[in-house]
Amino acid sequence: SFLLQVTKPPQLHHGYKWDLVFSVFSLSLDQELIMTNNRVKGGFSGLLAESSGVPRRRYKTTGTYIGLIAYAIQDSPDKMLTFKQIMKKLEPFVLGDKKGIENNIRVCLSSNRCFVKVPVDPDYPNPKKNFWKVDENGITPKMFRRHFKYLINIFPGLSIQTQQVDECEDNAPEPLIPVCKVTENKSEGKFTGPFSIESLLKSDREVKRLEEHPHYTDAQLGTNKRKNVYEYEAVKCYYPVSAVGWELASAKRPRLSSGPQFGQFLPPHVTYDHHVLFSSPLMYDIRYARW
DNA sequence: GTCTGTTTAGACCCCG
DNA sequence: CGGGGTCTAAACAGAC
Numbered sequence: 001s002f003l004l005q006v007t008k009p010p011q012l013h014h015g016y017k018w019d020l021v022f023s024v025f026s027l028s029l030d031q032e033l034i035m036t037n038n039r040v041k042g043g044f045s046g047l048l049a050e051s052s053g054v055p056r057r058r059y060k061t062t063g064t065y066i067g068l069i070a071y072a073i074q075d076s077p078d079k080m081l082t083f084k085q086i087m088k089k090l091e092p093f094v095l096g097d098k099k100g101i102e103n104n105i106r107v108c109l110s111s112n113r114c115f116v117k118v119p120v121d122p123d124y125p126n127p128k129k130n131f132w133k134v135d136e137n138g139i140t141p142k143m144f145r146r147h148f149k150y151l152i153n154i155f156p157g158l159s160i161q162t163q164q165v166d167e168c169e170d171n172a173p174e175p176l177i178p179v180c181k182v183t184e185n186k187s188e189g190k191f192t193g194p195f196s197i198e199s200l201l202k203s204d205r206e207v208k209r210l211e212e213h214p215h216y217t218d219a220q221l222g223t224n225k226r227k228n229v230y231e232y233e234a235v236k237c238y239y240p241v242s243a244v245g246w247e248l249a250s251a252k253r254p255r256l257s258s259g260p261q262f263g264q265f266l267p268p269h270v271t272y273d274h275h276v277l278f279s280s281p282l283m284y285d286i287r288y289a290r291w
Numbered sequence: 292g293t294c295t296g297t298t299t300a301g302a303c304c305c306c307g
Numbered sequence: 308c309g310g311g312g313t314c315t316a317a318a319c320a321g322a323c
Contacts, residue, residue, distance in 0.1 A: 064313070064314090065313080065314075066313085082295095083294085083295060083296080084294085084295090100315070100316075103315075103316075103317085104313095104314065104315065104316095106295070106296060106297085107296095107297085107298085107314080107315080107316095108313090108314085109296080110295095110296055110297055110298080111297080111298085117296090126322070126323090127295085127296075127321075127322075128294070128295045128296065128321070128322050128323080129295085129322085130295085130296085142312090143312095146312085146313095252311095252312085
């Protein structure tokens with residue numbers, strides 16, 4: 001594993017702003033930030049804060065991948081980096097199980113709606129050649145507090161302050177649209193994943209067999225050879241939210257099990273929900289769609 | 292084969 | 308204790 005020692009005075013190393021990193025992770029001066037995949041007691045692993053050699057639990061006192069990645073991206077000249085550039089920038093944090101940490105960062109980029117892709121060459125889009133940038137509209141108040149509270153100085157466009165976040169939460173309005181009614185179309189097979197019947201029912205989402213969905217297109221068929229393809233489509237309702245607004249249903253990026261996912265393009269069967277999109281001045285993010 | 296990106300499952304954490 | 312969030316490992320797809 002690799003230890004980033006935050007010691008006094010803050011060391012400038014390869015141009016990295018250790019003092020900023022220090023504040024990002026809110027560590028006291030004798031603590032260390034470790035980015036390692038090494039297993040510790042109880043199978044626990046992750047980003048650890050250590051004090052006097054005693055590992056602490058992740059949350060509260062430690063950084064997160066989201067925060068770290070966001071820092072790397074926001075600290076770059078154009079506020080966007082390729083995956084390789086992100087890894088290069090985070091190199092000082094990452095020694096040891098580099099593959100594992102790379103994997104984690106990929107997962108993090110891919111699954112969080114606060115990270116979006118921008119084609120390196122817009123004229124010749126290549127799904128594997130993207131810059132990653134931080135989408136501030138994808139940062140929920142909760143995420144802000146958890147990951148970005150100490151990064152406010154590198155988010156000049158983020159029109160929110162900690163106090164505002166708290167106020168937002170205190171006065172959170174009701175969603176503009178009601179939570180979807182739950183309908184169920186049973187089918188054979190038992191699914192246990194996040195899109196299983198049970199999970200979907202629990203989370204008040206509408207479930208339909210893909211084939212039965214009115215907006216389903218044949219283009220979706222046969223595009224995925226994976227084993228555990230869930231042939232369900234979740235109809236999720238999102239209501240206007242951003243870091244300045246109200247609460248998102250989830251910070252996780254909603255997605256189908258298969259189909260084109262490139263940049264901000266939406267699958268062909270996805271339609272804008274104009275009521276949702278335009279009923280609030282805050283709504284300008286195309287991901288606030290409904291399908 | 293390598294690199295990049297997506298998805299899933301499971302373990303674990305925190306919070307209500 | 309359950310739900311949601313984070314992290315890890317792994318499988319997989321597609322571009323090069």
